[in-house]
Amino acid sequence: xxxxxxxxxxxxxxxxxxxxxxxxxxxxxxxxxxxxxxxxxxxxxxxxxxxxxxxxxxxxxxxxxxxxxxxxxxxxxxxxxxxxxxxxxxxxxxxxxxxxxxxxxxxxxxxxxxxxxxxxxxxxxxxxxxxxxxxxxxxxxxxxxxxxxxxxxxxxxxxxxxxxxxxxxxxxxxxxxxxxxxxxxxxxxxxxxxxxxxxxxxxxxxxxxxxxxxxxxxxxxxxxxxxxxxxxxxxxxxxxxxxxxxxxxxxxxxxxxxxxxxxxxxxxxxxxxxxxxxxxxxxxxxxxxxxxxxxxxxxxxxxxxxxxxxxxxxxxxxxxxxxxxxxxxxxxxxxxxxxxxxx
Ligand SMILES: [Zn+2]
Numbered sequence: 001x002x003x004x005x006x007x008x009x010x011x012x013x014x015x016x017x018x019x020x021x022x023x024x025x026x027x028x029x030x031x032x033x034x035x036x037x038x039x040x041x042x043x044x045x046x047x048x049x050x051x052x053x054x055x056x057x058x059x060x061x062x063x064x065x066x067x068x069x070x071x072x073x074x075x076x077x078x079x080x081x082x083x084x085x086x087x088x089x090x091x092x093x094x095x096x097x098x099x100x101x102x103x104x105x106x107x108x109x110x111x112x113x114x115x116x117x118x119x120x121x122x123x124x125x126x127x128x129x130x131x132x133x134x135x136x137x138x139x140x141x142x143x144x145x146x147x148x149x150x151x152x153x154x155x156x157x158x159x160x161x162x163x164x165x166x167x168x169x170x171x172x173x174x175x176x177x178x179x180x181x182x183x184x185x186x187x188x189x190x191x192x193x194x195x196x197x198x199x200x201x202x203x204x205x206x207x208x209x210x211x212x213x214x215x216x217x218x219x220x221x222x223x224x225x226x227x228x229x230x231x232x233x234x235x236x237x238x239x240x241x242x243x244x245x246x247x248x249x250x251x252x253x254x255x256x257x258x259x260x261x262x263x264x265x266x267x268x269x270x271x272x273x274x275x276x277x278x279x280x281x282x283x284x285x286x287x288x289x290x291x292x293x294x295x296x297x298x299x300x301x302x303x304x305x306x307x308x309x310x311x312x313x314x315x316x317x318x319x320x321x322x323x324x325x326x327x328x329x330x331x332x333x334x335x336x337x338x339x340x341x342x343x
Pocket of ligand 1: 114115225272276
């Protein structure tokens with residue numbers, strides 16, 4: 001029989017520190033002590049108001065603490081008479097051409113979830129109910145920074161259940177034309193991304209990072225979504241990107257960056273693609289340990305990659321997360337000062 005003898009909790013305002021449940025077999029020697037990373041949720045709700053990037057509609061969203069093993073779910077508060085709960089999970093993705101959209105069996109959906117999902121994965125939030133009064137997550141500044149800032153300021157609460165991680169055991173790859181995405185075994189979550197755009201303001205960019213120890217917050221979270229002016233014009237003609245402004249997207253035209261203030265990083269576009277990849281990989285339902293390589297990939301290809309992974313039971317394993325592994329997760333090692341790095 002197990003009983004819990006110690007549990008640590010984050011201090012107010014801190015991100016994810018090293019937090020373990022220590023379980024001891026009654027009456028046994030110390031060698032039988034088990035140390036496991038614990039699941040988290042928010043300490044208190046967080047509200048956001050903003051605009052949907054594609055719909056242009058105002059939206060209110062509240063992130064609510066949830067219990068252990070709940071996972072991450074959306075609830076559409078504007079929907080009546082139908083199931084309003086939608087899982088933030090890879091097998092609920094119904095469209096991922098311009099952004100990632102999830103839906104339930106009743107056809108109730110929510111879209112543009114990827115930047116929020118990246119923030120949750122990057123800050124180590126495992127359980128959450130996201131209430132939203134419309135079909136699209138607010139775009140805010142086009143990056144994950146506003147979500148990260150709010151999550152780190154609110155702090156996380158440890159829950160009495162162990163974290164399970166998804167370990168990649170074999171190479172899985174998907175292709176579409178000259179774009180491809182691959183998962184391979186690795187000790188930490190690594191993201192390696194390459195893009196190649198005709199516009200000289202973007203051009204060829206390549207970046208690879210291990211996302212252990214708060215790297216996501218410091219290196220990627222403030223990079224904004226980007227688009228080419230010609231694509232903005234085409235999307236608007238099709239009734240999309242109606243909420244897009246120069247404040248929530250980096251717009252380029254040939255060699256020019258049209259967004260006032262320019263880029264936050266010289267390679268902001270590829271950093272944003274890495275942010276998107278983390279958000280889409282977060283739909284795996286557990287922190288993923290493996291190397292993701294994306295070459296001109298996007299939301300659709302990353303979702304196909306997860307589907308290919310889960311179709312191969314020999315290519316992954318779900319395991320309990322001990323202290324050695326917990327230190328390597330994207331949300332581990334975050335400090336209060338990391339907030340300053342967020343725009
Ligand atoms: Zn994005």
